[in-house]
Amino acid sequence: MHPALRVATIFVALGGAVAAVFVALDSSRSAPSEGAGTPGATKVRIQLNWVPEPEFGGIYAAQQDGLFANEGLDVEIVKGSAGTPAAQMAASGQVEFAVTSGDQVLTLRDQGGKLVGLFAIFHTSPMGVMVPASSPYTSLEQLWHSDATVAMEAGLPFVRYLNLKYPGGKVRLVPTGTGLAAFERGAVAGQQAFISSEPVQMELKKVPVRFLSLAEGGYDPYTVTVATSASYLERERATCAAFVRALREGWTRYLADPAKYNPEIARLNPAMGLDAMAIAAEKQHDLVAPPKGSGDEVGWMPRERWERLAAQLKELGMIKEPPASIDAVFWNAPK
Structure with missing residues (x-):
């Protein structure tokens, strides 16, 4: 992380x-x-x-x-x-x-x-959520209102922000302890990310991803x-x-x-x-x-x-x- x-x-x-x-x-x-x-x-x-x-x-x-x-x-x-x-x-x-x-x-x-x-x-802010390029989720609002599983630490300030901004969401958060392994095998729909870290690792592995910016969601x-x-x-x-x-x-x-x-x-x-x-x-x-x-x-x-x-x-x-x-x-x- x-x-x-x-x-x-x-x-x-x-x-x-x-x-x-x-x-x-x-x-x-x-x-x-x-x-x-x-x-x-x-x-x-x-x-x-x-x-x-x-x-x-x-x-x-x-x-x-x-x-x-x-x-x-x-x-x-x-x-x-x-x-x-x-x-x-x-x-x-x-x-x-x-x-x-x-x-x-x-x-x-x-x-x-x-x-x-x-x-x-x-x-x-370079923080956000990384999803596969083929993901149906094109915004944090869509993701938060879904029942998807996302690898993210629940105690982060921006998680509190998203919960407050998009109440009633069914998104399920799981710890990021396995690194990017769960994301790579498709076990999670999204992964918390820093623009110059996790997306870079995926690009080197030729795995296309999309970055949902936290700043664009209002927390910057x-x-x-x-x-x-x-x-x-x-x-x-x-x-x-x-x-x-x-x-x-x-x-x-x-x-x-x-x-x-x-x-x-x-x-x-x-x-x-x-x-x-x-x-x-x-x-x-x-x-x-x-x-x-x-x-x-x-x-x-x-x-x-x-x-x-x-x-x-x-x-x-x-x-x-x-x-x-x-x-x-x-x-x-x-x-």
Whole structure:
């Protein structure tokens, strides 16, 4: 299961008391890191919540092309895994930056942690449900009102959203513990998916699929978001601005030429081949690049998106109340 899906489930199950335990974790348990080692530069770390893949392509492009160094930063990119508590590590100050999600930023804040979103890698959520290309279901509404069986973790925030939006559905949810095996043999009609993960695996196997976007269904959180602690932003605003500038340029370059940077990502993650990375980069491109005609830069976060997400999480029972000031939840560095 992709970390954006796995961690969301963990957050639902844990609650505030147990989630607080993560804050005490020792960052020395993290996987080996990649750093530029620039003498005299400001040293910072960014903790990934997953292994190196194209969803982090702009981060690696910024490192490879010396964009962090140009901003006076010596950046360690710390590899993650399925269980890495990246959000809690940033909130507790164990790392300066972390890749997390918008709903985690708000959920953790509701539990007393103080995270601030700095850069939305995906402007449109890459989460959804994958169905066979021959499936009769062409929308999440159709699927949810059917009696089909779908491999999906019931505790996910977007499952709560779909249950609320499409009440009375007979869809049957089963755990995803067998990976994609049940989907491949036709035992389930759909599979929860991340656009650059499960659909890529199916394309490599020449299995045609259709992706039913969660964002098109009305739930569109910033699924892959770079965040920092409120205290670090207050103390090191110039460093945060420099970091975001490098990310913007890194992502602009990665979007233009992913093939230039994928070999280094593949070196760090031999389990994912260059063919898979090329497909993933293509599938995620339009969800990362700024919407055409918007005038926004990559990573930019409109205030209303955070307001809408906070209202949705309250309606879903994920947070007690929206933050008193939504402006405390995110910060767009000056363009």
